[in-house]
Amino acid sequence: MSVLNLIFENIEYTLSTSKRLYFIDAVRAFAILMMLQGHFIDTLLEAQYRDDSNLPYQIWSYFRGITAPTFFTISGLIFTYLLIKAKQKGNSKQRMKKGLVRGLMLIGIGYALRAPIFEWLMGEFRTYVLVVDVLQCIGLSLILIVALYNITFKKTFIFSILTLIIGVIIFSTEPLYRTLEVNNIPLVFTNYISKANGSVFTIIPWFGYMCFGAFIATLFYKYVERPRFKIATVPGFFVVGLLLIFQSSQILKYLSYKLDFQLLLDVANYNYLYIRLGDVLVLFGLFFLFEKYIKQPLILKIGQKTLSIYVIHFIIIYGSFTGIGLNTIIGKTLNPWQAIIGAIVFLSTVCFISFYYVKTNAFVYSGIRKLIEKIKAINNPDTNQNSL
Numbered sequence: 280m281s282v283l284n285l286i287f288e289n290i291e292y293t294l295s296t297s298k299r300l301y302f303i304d305a306v307r308a309f310a311i312l313m314m315l316q317g318h319f320i321d322t323l324l325e326a327q328y329r330d331d332s333n334l335p336y337q338i339w340s341y342f343r344g345i346t347a348p349t350f351f352t353i354s355g356l357i358f359t360y361l362l363i364k365a366k367q368k369g370n371s372k373q374r375m376k377k378g379l380v381r382g383l384m385l386i387g388i389g390y391a392l393r394a395p396i397f398e399w400l401m402g403e404f405r406t407y408v409l410v411v412d413v414l415q416c417i418g419l420s421l422i423l424i425v426a427l428y429n430i431t432f433k434k435t436f437i438f439s440i441l442t443l444i445i446g447v448i449i450f451s452t453e454p455l456y457r458t459l460e461v462n463n464i465p466l467v468f469t470n471y472i473s474k475a476n477g478s479v480f481t482i483i484p485w486f487g488y489m490c491f492g493a494f495i496a497t498l499f500y501k502y503v504e505r506p507r508f509k510i511a512t513v514p515g516f517f518v519v520g521l522l523l524i525f526q527s528s529q530i531l532k533y534l535s536y537k538l539d540f541q542l543l544l545d546v547a548n549y550n551y552l553y554i555r556l557g558d559v560l561v562l563f564g565l566f567f568l569f570e571k572y573i574k575q576p577l578i579l580k581i582g583q584k585t586l587s588i589y590v591i592h593f594i595i596i597y598g599s600f601t602g603i604g605l606n607t608i609i610g611k612t613l614n615p616w617q618a619i620i621g622a623i624v625f626l627s628t629v630c631f632i633s634f635y636y637v638k639t640n641a642f643v644y645s646g647i648r649k650l651i652e653k654i655k656a657i658n659n660p661d662t663n664q665n666s667l
Contacts, residue, residue: 301574303356306353306563306566309349311588314346314347315629317343319618320622322611323605323609323618325614345562349559351485351488355488355489358378359428360500363497375429378425379425382420389413390409393410394408397601411478413479413480414589415471415480420489439497442490442493446488449486450484451542452546453484453549454546515564516564517561519557520556523554524558527554535547
């Protein structure tokens, strides 16, 4: 998730010195719960009930599709805001280092969750472990955000424009890499840019959502202290979001005809990226509008525990490490009512385990920092002795 950051639990952020924007925690909670129920139902629902002509299934499928764009967009927003805010406090270097460490940590966890340890012990080795999923993609995206911020010399305005341009370019060139296959570079790198080998997420187009989130963060940074910020922001989310949902395809077609640019027409004919971004913005608007009604401790806690929730759910459903999960024990055998009730029980169980039996990210980060310090001490014994 960093989904973020959306999947950085217990991350302390304050978008205003006088006011915390609780809607962000609520968005994170919504996204992680949608992901849990989506993965559970998709993995276990019997094939005969997957009917695209069925209205309830259509609604479920559509809203499930909002989850990943929300993860990446909110990730870019939160992480970038913290990065920019750190400049005011004079600790931007430390924040950039934290971002790099978190990015690498997410990449490492992403690979670890797909590591078939039992198969390795039996001498079986497959390339499945190199498949890129959401954690690796978000981790790399965080590293790229830090790199862009550093390249722009920490100039917020330049960084803001650059992230917006990159987001537009990535979304507007989607047909060029939609079925991309790369055969002349190592598989571990290929999987970040091509789905040909089974990757679930690739850096393009998903880094585009991170860029748009980063752009929104620059607007929050500049205007959040103004008294009418919320009054202007909520309608802004709705207007831009609805425009992207209902008119972005027509705008792209118009531009393609005016500019005689076939690529834009190809984007318009399969315009899921801009439409999903519109969905995300409308979601932001709704949660921001009803912020005072969603400041519930349980919702906020879920929003702050998303990394552990993600890891736990992945292990239970897909059988990380052991290869034994609900996908193999139950399989696609549930009818709709069984899937719905099971999803509710599953969500409750995963959240309970996360709340009461899992260490927070702060604990993980502390352990990583201690490990790094020990490695440094080993590599620099003279320095270590001098400090004594």
